[in-house]
Amino acid sequence: MKNIQIEFSDEIAEIPYEEEKKKYKLLFIISVIIAVISLLFLLGNFYQYHQKEKISKELLNKYHLTTLYSDNSSYEISELGSDSLIQNPFVIGMIKIDKINLNYPILSESNDELLRISLCRFSGPMPNKTGNLCIAGHNYMDNRFFGRLNELNIGDKIEIYDLSGQKKSYKITQKFEVVADDLSCTSQNVNNEKMVTLLTCDNSNQNKRLVIQGKITK
Numbered sequence: 001m002k003n004i005q006i007e008f009s010d011e012i013a014e015i016p017y018e019e020e021k022k023k024y025k026l027l028f029i030i031s032v033i034i035a036v037i038s039l040l041f042l043l044g045n046f047y048q049y050h051q052k053e054k055i056s057k058e059l060l061n062k063y064h065l066t067t068l069y070s071d072n073s074s075y076e077i078s079e080l081g082s083d084s085l086i087q088n089p090f091v092i093g094m095i096k097i098d099k100i101n102l103n104y105p106i107l108s109e110s111n112d113e114l115l116r117i118s119l120c121r122f123s124g125p126m127p128n129k130t131g132n133l134c135i136a137g138h139n140y141m142d143n144r145f146f147g148r149l150n151e152l153n154i155g156d157k158i159e160i161y162d163l164s165g166q167k168k169s170y171k172i173t174q175k176f177e178v179v180a181d182d183l184s185c186t187s188q189n190v191n192n193e194k195m196v197t198l199l200t201c202d203n204s205n206q207n208k209r210l211v212i213q214g215k216i217t218k
């Protein structure tokens with residue numbers, strides 16, 4: 001009788017262990033599924049970002065061709081064709097900042113989709129005209145667009161090209177942060193001067209915007 005009871009006790013002890021094994025196995029399978037889904041999601045985002053960057057580079061190439069072979073200041077980018085989101089806006093110029101290795105076309109207007117493609121005119125005149133040209137751009141962690149804007153300092157140089165290919169240099173005079181709904185930096189009351197204002201979000205505080213302002217050098 002004693003031996004039978006011992007065998008029965010051992011069998012009872014094994015049941016919780018088997019249940020624990022099944023539970024951990026199930027958790028492992030769930031973790032693997034979540035990891036695979038997350039990886040696919042990241043790969044999908046990377047592919048989308050790559051495609052948007054590709055469009056930006058195509059626009060930049062087309063801008064260079066336009067300035068070489070055409071005087072048409074309303075060059076349409078709709079010939080890229082497949083994306084209906086970019087049928088109406090057009091490239092109005094190019095911005096170049098050597099210090100942070102920035103070189104992008106400037107699109108004529110801003111919206112969520114266009115801001116994923118390139119830098120966009122938020123308000124103000126055409127490039128290198130009298131007024132305050134305000135250019136908005138996303139601040140991506142991989143340094144695309146305005147991801148390195150915070151590295152700029154007063155005295156650094158911003159180069160703006162218009163559709164004729166003419167380049168004007170702007171010297172940074174101000175660098176500051178504002179709350180997200182403060183648009184006073186976009187004011188066109190600039191005493192008949194030529195200015196450029198660069199705006200992007202602050203990744204550490206989504207309620208703040210980093211602003212860089214420059215004036216044309218004589």
